[in-house]
Amino acid sequence: MSPSNVSYLTFGVVLLLAVIFDLGLLSKKGAEVTIRRALFQTGFWVLLALAFFGFLWYENGHKIALEYLSAYLMEWSLSIDNIFVFILIFTFFGVKPVYYGRVLLIGILMAIVLRILFITVGIAAVTWLHELLYVFGGFLVYTGIMMFKAKGEEAVNVEENKVYRLLRRIVPLTSTDGGGRMSVIIDGKKRFTNLFVVVVLLATTDVLFALDSIPAVFGISREKIVIYTSNIFAVLGLRSLFFLLRGAVERFSHLQQGIAVVLIFVGLKMVAEIVDFYLPVYVSLLVILLCIGTAIGYSMYTSTRKNK
Secondary structure (H helix, E strand, O other), X not given: OOHHHHHXXXXXXXXXXXXXXXXXXXXXXXXXXXXXHHHHHHHHHHHHXXXXXXXXXXXXXXXXXXXXXXXXXXXXXXXXHHHHHHHHHHHHOOOOXXXXXXXXXXXXXXXXXXXXXXXXXXXXXHHHOOOHHHHHHHHHHHHHHHHHHOOOOOOOOHHHOHHHHHHHHHOOEOOOOHHHOOEEEEOOEEEEOHHHHHHHHHHHHHHHHHHHHHHHHHOOOOOHHHHHHHHHHHHHOHHHHHHHHOOOXXXXXXXXXXXXXXXXXXXXXHHHHHHOOOOOHHHHHHHHHHHHHHHHHHHHHHHHHHOO
16 A cells, blocks of 8 residues: 555544544533633644644655645634634624534535535646646735735625525525524425524635635645645634634734735745746745744734733
């Protein structure tokens, strides 16, 4: 069995056991998640991702391992930005805290399936036409510039969300949460609840974020094991991150700019391959760490000064 196949098999087994452990031991159905529990669960997923980094180093060598770590850190930072949109969706639909865990779980599992499909299509497209990577690079540069210029206070308008508007036209909806159910019977007719709408919006919102993150991970590595595992590990940590960060949105007010610089860097790195210019993987890792670390540190500094 090749090292790559061993890595895939190990990832699959670890992932299955981790999900069972997270759902069975770390989470209780219907219970609200405290900050302490969310911190423990977030640490669990981060440590598991770092343990897989060590396994990749042992099984596949330092290059693939460092590519994975760089991709995971970038995807993880993008996930934090994703969380803030999730918070807006929950607030807009008035979801009760007791239902947060279940709704997030279903939405994130749907997002993982959609991301796997998205990544598979992306890999096939790049294999078929390598020049698409340069298009991805240009797209990332443009996206990064727009993200850097955007004002942090610009809120997402859930009411105008295209998926939500489509659901209202084609699916019979009710404005209630159905006591935690996805659908209810009203006057003999089946109607879908707010929780169903939130699950769909969570999954599709994550796919929209993947329009940035998946091309970006191609800029760090072309190894399938790196692309798949870094994405899935980052998405799996979204649920615990949500509970950890839902009361601390203002403390990450400058994270968007840090992510924007990372996207611009990765995009330029991809475009530079046209003239056979390549950077060592550790340079990408250092740039990502510097940008995200600086953005988080500066956000916390400005937040602390504002609250004095």
